[in-house]
Amino acid sequence: MTGLPRESVGDSTLSLLREGYEFVSRRCEKHQSDAFRTRLLGRDVICLRGPRAVALLYGTAGLKRCGAMPWTVLNLLQGPGSVGTLEGEAHRHRKSLFVSLMVEGDAADQLACAFEAAWAERLVFEATPNVLTTASDVLARVVTEWAGLGEGLAGDPRFRRDLFLMSDQAGRFGPGVVHALWRRSRAERRIHEVLDAGVDTGTPADFIVRFEEGGRPLPRDVAVREILNILRPVVAVGRHVAFAARILVRDPEWRDWLRTVSENEMTAFAEEVRRTSPFFPATTAITTERVDLDGLTLQPGQWVMADLWGTMQLERCFPAAEVFKPGRNLDWRRADECFVPQGGGDIATSHRCPGDRTSVALITAALRVLCRHVTWRAPEQDLRISMSRMPAKPANGVDLTDVAPER
Ligand code: HEM
Structure with missing residues (x-):
């Protein structure tokens, strides 16, 4: 297609790594356009942000995700043969597994309830805890138990750490990634062993093992990956918990506000945490046929990258976008064209994440802990966020001191 601004430098991969979350937005501002063309990893890529990117x-039909992610990201996150790599009817059928477990069932409430009790206890026990580390570790224990994988795995700190590092290292390069890939295959082996020994009937793990495609249960290695596709992202919500804690540390008035507000207002705060936290930066795809959309014409084989983070910072979608403001009426239930912390569109039919409901429930549970169940103080610490580290986090993960039960 013609008419799109083009980056004049040869290949922008190094700039993308250096600028991270801000790479697409900076160029959109420079070109005064929500779409531009550049080269990444030697390929011609169209980068977009805003409602058209989400649409x-x-x-839109005629795109595939398989092959559009760097190999390390695919292997650390969703895994080959998993739902994220499927399209069309095969995708819809596999996605129904996640929709019935994570959206229609009461997984979100069960996980949030277990997390709330266990994390409050852990914070008091440690007295000087780190939010990112403790929340991620407790989430790993809670979701492994909930899935029905047993105390052997849930109680193993090495397994829980492996789950954390898969997401933590997903956007990085170098030895940390190699180590995380090795940890991922170790975690897969451990789940295989548990499944081979047999899991209890009626548990989520049992549901996945029995899930049929073409009249047959999923191949065992695919079932293991789909189990991991629930465990790993639930643990990753610990990052959102750390971003939420950072807001409370920097602006204690929110802490007082959250002590008294309704459940709906607390949920609105959690949704604004998701809008303002640099977490999942962008998503990529390749066109499989000619695609026409709102003045864009893409030829088959075109790589595209949609900037999810940048879309949530757009002033025309979110007035005073840089201000943290829970009253924006954000709600994961709506297929919003700008509020896309975990992707957009219809959960059942698109590649949108099936975990929004769970994320919101878990962040809200964390807010109840931090504002109602325990008292704490925060020491002087580095709370800066490096926008070139993907996924980002508050520099030290947010340290707390003097944690005690609320009286
Ligand atoms: C809370 C539990 C979560 C579960 C069970 C979960 C699971 C999944 C699964 C299975 C997919 C693939 C969907 C598909 O291809 O149809 C997916 C996609 C996605 N997830 Fe999650 N996830 C969770 C939390 C998160 C979190 C915390 C984030 C980060 C903000 C996130 C961001 C995304 C994004 C952006 C996609 C779409 C990727 C794309 O469009 O290619 N998820 N998630």
């Missing part, structure tokens, strides 16, 4: 990646 393209989550509401």
Whole structure:
């Protein structure tokens, strides 16, 4: 297609790594356009942000995700043969597994309830805990138990750490990634062993093992990956918990506000945490046929990258976007064209994440802990967020001191 601004430098991969979350937005500002063309990893890529980007990646036929992610990201996150790599009817059928477990069932409430009790206890026990580390570790224990994988795995700190590092290292390069890939295959082996020994009937793990495609249960290695596709992202919500804690440390008035507000207002705060936290930066796809959308014409084989983070910072979608403001009426239930912390569009039919409901429930549970169940103080610490580290986090993960039960 013609008419799109083009980056003049040869290949922008190094700039993308250096600028991280801000790479697409900076160039959109420079070109005064929500789409531009550049080269990444030697390929011609169209980068987009805003409603058209969301409509393209989550509401348009003729794109595939398989092959559009760097190999290390695919292997650390979703895994070959998993739901994220499927398209069309095969995708819809596999996705129904996640929809019935994570969206229609009461997984979100069960996980949030277990996390709330266990994390409050852990914070008091440690007295000077780190939010990112403790929340991620407790989430790993809670979701492994909930899935029905037993105390052997849930109680193993090495397994829980492996789950954390898969997401933590997903956007990085170098030895840390190699180590995380090795940890991922170790975690897969451990789940295989548990499944071979047999899991209790009626548990989520049992549901996945029995899930049929073409009249047959899923191949065992695919079932293991889909189990990991629930465990790993639930643990990753610990990052959102750390971003939420950072807001409370920097602006204690929110802490007082959250002590008294309704459940709905607390949920609104959690949704604004998701809008303002640099977490999942962007999503990529390749066109499989000619695609026409709102003045864009893409030829088959075109790589596209939709900037999810940048879309949530757009002033025309979120007035005073840089201000943290829980009253924006954000709600994961709506297929919003700008509020896309975990992707957009229809959960059942697009590649949008099936974990929004769970994320919101877990962040809200964490807010109840931090504002109602325990008292704490925060020491002087580095709370800066490096926008070139993907996924980002508050520099030290947010340290707390003097944690005690609320009286
Ligand atoms: C809370 C539990 C979560 C579960 C069970 C979960 C699971 C999944 C699964 C299975 C997919 C693939 C969907 C598909 O291809 O149809 C997915 C996609 C996605 N997830 Fe999650 N996830 C969770 C939390 C998160 C979190 C905390 C984030 C980060 C903000 C996140 C961001 C995303 C994004 C952006 C996609 C779409 C990727 C794309 O469009 O290619 N998820 N998630």
